[in-house]
Amino acid sequence: MTTALRRLRNYIDGEFRDAADGRTTEVVNPETGEAYATAPLSGAADVDTAMAAAEAAFPAWRDLIPAERQKVLLKVADRFEERAEELIAAESENCGKPIALVRSEEIPPMVDQIRFFAGAARMLEGRSAGEYMDGFTSIIRREPVGVCAQVAPWNYPMMMAVWKFAPALAAGNTVVLKPSDTTPASTVLIAEIIGGVLDELGHSRGVFNVVCGDRETGRLMVEHKTPAMASITGSVRAGMQVAESASKDLKRVHLELGGKAPVVVFEDTDIPKAVEDIATAGYFNAGQDCTAATRVLVQESIHDEFVAALAKAASETKTGPVDDEDVLYGPLNNANQLAQVKGFIERLPAHAKIEAGGEQVGEKGYFFAPTVVSGLKQDDEIVQHEVFGPVITVQSFADEKQAVEWANGVEYALASSVWTKDHARAMRMSKALDFGCVWINTHIPLVAEMPHGGFKKSGYGKDLSAYGFDDYTRIKHVMTSLDG
Incomplete structure (x- = not known):
């Protein structure tokens, strides 16, 4: 008898969906070398739908006071703890990671990192208002950049997803996240958790979307006209391709690439x-x-x-x-x-x-x-x-x-x-x-409080810390005449 493969699906605008054209890839358990699930091989139609959902959800999410976004992330962290064994099982089966080490070395820091960025949502800092020209007062607004296209790697798919969605959502952005084609399982479960929290608290589930697929799917996301920012953790080659693709419409790019410590x-x-x-x-x-x-x-x-x-x-x-x-x-x-x-x-x-x-x-x-x-x-x-x-x-x-x-x-x-x-x-x-x-x-x-990121071909931008949070914001100068 042949055991039926588990079916993973995209999460777009609060719904689990197959790829529009029905294409799939097999997901392999590296401990056995055998397939245990299928995941969507998403194409342009799927990326379009996800980006439209994130774009539609952005204005309301952006305009929330930070305390409301903090509530969402704090509840997500709580759900991670409550459903830790499910997350551990998904990550272990998909990545071949020892169960005990995922439990002790990944779940606690991930929960802590989500809670850190929940706090960071209420700690946006800027230079104080002041008069730098007679008769005028200048202030600085720090705002979210918009829709973020994010691509996570296969070595730490669950933790790297946290490093991406937590600061992005805390800052008021909406997200379309793509896991690696070899490790989508835990990311799909994370989508279920975040979607449930958004629904419970009365927010659009289009705030967070997951699109499964391969390099071509990632390319379609980065080149899409909607995202204001592309963030990737991956190889140097992938980072260069993302930077080149993003340059066509001057998207902001956040790259955490290889290392040789x-x-x-x-x-x-x-x-x-x-x-x-x-x-x-x-x-x-x-x-x-x-x-x-x-x-x-x-x-x-x-x-x-x-x-x-x-x-x-x-x-x-x-x-x-x-x-x-x-x-x-x-x-x-x-x-x-x-x-x-x-x-x-x-x-x-x-x-x-x-x-x-x-x-x-x-x-x-x-x-x-x-x-x-x-x-x-x-x-x-x-x-x-x-x-x-x-x-x-x-x-x-x-x-x-x-x-x-x-x-x-x-x-x-x-x-x-x-x-x-x-x-x-x-x-x-x-x-x-x-x-x-x-x-x-x-x-x-x-x-969580200290930055992680490199120089040279290791990329640019920071994960974790207030510096990582700042990367998901933009700075606006507002000048007011004092003449009334």
Whole structure:
């Protein structure tokens, strides 16, 4: 007997709908490599309908006092907590994430982030009113930008959806959100939750819409005449395409793209503690994280000791089924990503050495062993390009100057970390490292109050924090004559 596939649908103007032309794609469970659901492969008609719904809902949502938008987001956060097990199950099945880790590491911060932006809705700041010309008073209005076209990635589909819709809705915008074609399940459930809250509180459900589909669907959204802003978390290539498409009508663009985080370890660091934390930050979520600690630079005096300890840590790191509470990570998200990671290993230069892992694990699904590669040079492919898998590379540097040169010597500039007991050195490095975030003696913690975003080919704009909230607003100058 063949088990019927679950049917996911778009959420447009408060209704669950199939694609207008009936097209679908299969959704695969990466733990088994088998399809378990279908999702709409949305086209131009679906995008038009969603944009029209968001546009129609915008004036009333924009004109709400901030306290009313705050009520919506606070209730959404409450619903996330109440329906946490449903969200966990959807995310785990769709992404292959360990259930225990989704419960402990994703649900609490997502709820906190929604509540943070609920508060931010009532904290719009601007320069004080004043007279800058005799007889006139100037004030600043901070307003929502309009309809936002948002595209979320497959590595954290649920959390990245929160990072997008929460600040956008808090600021008074309406949203059309597209999840990745490989991970639509939790986003569709989020639409059900938000739609229910909007309906309960008497607001148009067109405020928030979800359109499933592929890259072509995303392109149609970005090029559509309605959105005032396009926001994407994804690859550098995708970000460039979005920026090019948006330039045709000068849409505002918010890009959070790839990363190649340097992890700079000096000889005075606590090696066992550093290895433990770096291995966790490198292998968490199977290394499928733009900020993952996967490019380690170690001072040459401790290189051999560090590599041996890291290889041991890798051998003790466990990957496996989502219901195993002892695993740190599950499978890679999809077959293409598994092939990409394997390709990096297969193309390693002769001078590279695999210290641990380096192979696929299991007979089904997309599991890959925790891997450590040493002996690498600065211009090696695996050093310069994002692997997005459970692979940590190690290079040996001579001094601080070389460490800075190699750390900055990539096209990405999202996150970095420095490991040292020397405070002055840590301060010098935090200034010299050309990355949007510098962690000192830690790697990967994020908080709602602080910004996340990079430079160079890692994109522009910020997620989280008041800076991320500001990105979803526009500034208007109003000048009044005092003559009456």
